[in-house]
Amino acid sequence: MIDFKITTFLTVAKTKNFTRTADILHITQPAVSQHIKLLEHHYNVKLIYKNGRQMELTEEGKLLFNYALEMDRLSKMMESDIKNKSSIIKKYYIGATLTIGGYILPEIIGKHKSIYKNIDIMLYVENTESIMDKLFNGNISLGLVEGPFDRNKVKYTKLKDDELVLAVSKNHPFAQKCCVTIEDVLKERLILREKGSGTRKIFENALIKNGYCLENMNIYMEIGDITALISLVESNLGCTIISREAIRKSLMSGNLIEIPIKDFKILREFNFVYLEQHNLEFINNFIEFCKKNLELS
Template structure:
C-alpha cells in the first residue's frame, strides 16, 4: 500500500488545491498540509509553491511525482497479484481502443476464457489517450491500441495490421465510382471519430504527411460511438474513414460499400502496450494467444 503522505502529494499535484484534495482523500486540510510538510522535510526540498489560487509543483516536486506515480501503479499491480494468489479465479484488467475492443478482442477473449477457466479478463474500452492513462495509473496490465503512442515510454509488440477505408452508403453519390481521389473525400460530408481516438489521429497524420491541411476536411459530425457512426453512414448522412474490421457486418449485409482512394492507402498497426511489472506471465501468454487467433 502506497504511503498516505505520497498519496496526498499525488492528489494535490493533480488537483492543485489543498481543500479539494482533503475532500477527495477524506482527511482535513491541516492533515494535507502536514503530509506535504513532512515530505518536504524528509527530502529537504520544496515540492509545491503557490501561484495565485493554485498550488504548482516545483521541479523537485515533478521528480518525486514521477516516482510516486510509479509506486502507486506498482502498488495496484501487487494488490491484484496477491488477490489472484488467494482466489480460485485470477482476474486481469486489459484496456483496448474502441475498434479493437468492440470488434476484434471480444471473440478472442471468449476463446481464451474457454481455455483458461480460472482466468477472468476485465476489458476497458476507451480511446487511445484514456487507455495510455489507465496503463500508467496501474488500472490495467495491458493495453491494445490503434493510435500513435510514445514508443520510448512503454514496451510494445505488434498485434496485426489494420486498414482504414472510405466507407459509404450504396446510395451515396460516390457509391458507383471505381475509385476516388483524396480531394473527393475531403470535400464530402465526413463523419469522423472524436479527437483523441486512434483512428482519427492516424488519418490526420496521414493527411499531414501527404501535404494536406487538416482544415481541408469537411467534418460534418464527430462521433465517439462507433456503432452510432456506422449507423449514420448507413443512413447516407455522410461518409467516413474507418477500420475495415469495424464494418465487416455492414459490408456483408450490403449496408455499406468501400471505395478505394487513389494513391492513398491507409495501413496502420494494432499494438500491445505494457510496462514492467509482475503480470508478465499473463501478458506474454495473452499476447501469444491473440497472435494465433
C-alpha cells in the same frame, strides 16, 4: 499500499486543485493541506506553489511526482500479484482501444474463458491515450492499441495489420463511384472519431505526411462511440474514415459501401503494449492465444 499522503500529493498534482482533491479522496480540504505540509516538512522543500489561481509543482515537486507515480504503479502491481497468488480464480486487467475492444477482443476473450476457467479477464475499452495512461498508472497489465505510442517507454508486439477505409451510405453520391480523390473526401461532411483516438491520429498523420493541412478537413461531427458513428454514416449524414474491422457487418449487409481513395492508402498496426516486470507469464500466454485465434478465424 503507499502512504496516503503520497496519494494526496499525486491527486493534487493531477487536479491542481485542493478542493477537487478533497472530493476525490473523500477527505476535508484542511486534511489535503496538512498532507502536503507534512510532505514538504519531511523533504524540507517546497513542493507546490500558486501561479495566479493555478497550482503548480516546483522542480522538487515534479521530481517527487515522477517517483510517486512509479510507487503507485508498483503498489497496484504488488496488490494484484499477491491477490492472484492466493486466489483460485486469477483476475487480470487489460485495456483496448474501441475498434479492438469492440470488434476483435470480445470473441477471443470468450474463447479464452471457455478454456481457462480459472482466469477472469477484465476489459477496459477506451481511446489510445487513456489506455496508455492506465498502463503507466498500473491499472492494467496489458494494452491493445491502434494508434501511435512512444515505443521507447514500453514493450510491444504486433497483433495484426489493419487498414482505414472510406465508408459511405449506400445512398451517398460516392456510392456510385469506383474511386474518389482525397480532395473529394476532405470537401465532404466528415464524421470522425474524437481527438485522442488511434483512428483519428492515424488519419491525421496520413494527411500531414501527404502534404495536406488538417484545417482543410470539413469535420461535421466528432464521435467517441463507434456504433453511433456507424449509424450516423449509414443514415447518410456524412462519410467517415474507419477501420475495415469495425464495419464488416455493415459492408456485408450493404448498409455501408467502401470506396477506394485514389493514391491514398492508410495502413496501421494493432499492437500489444506492456511493461516488462508485470504479469509476464499471463501476458505472453494471452498474446499467443490471440494470435492463434486470429489465424484460425
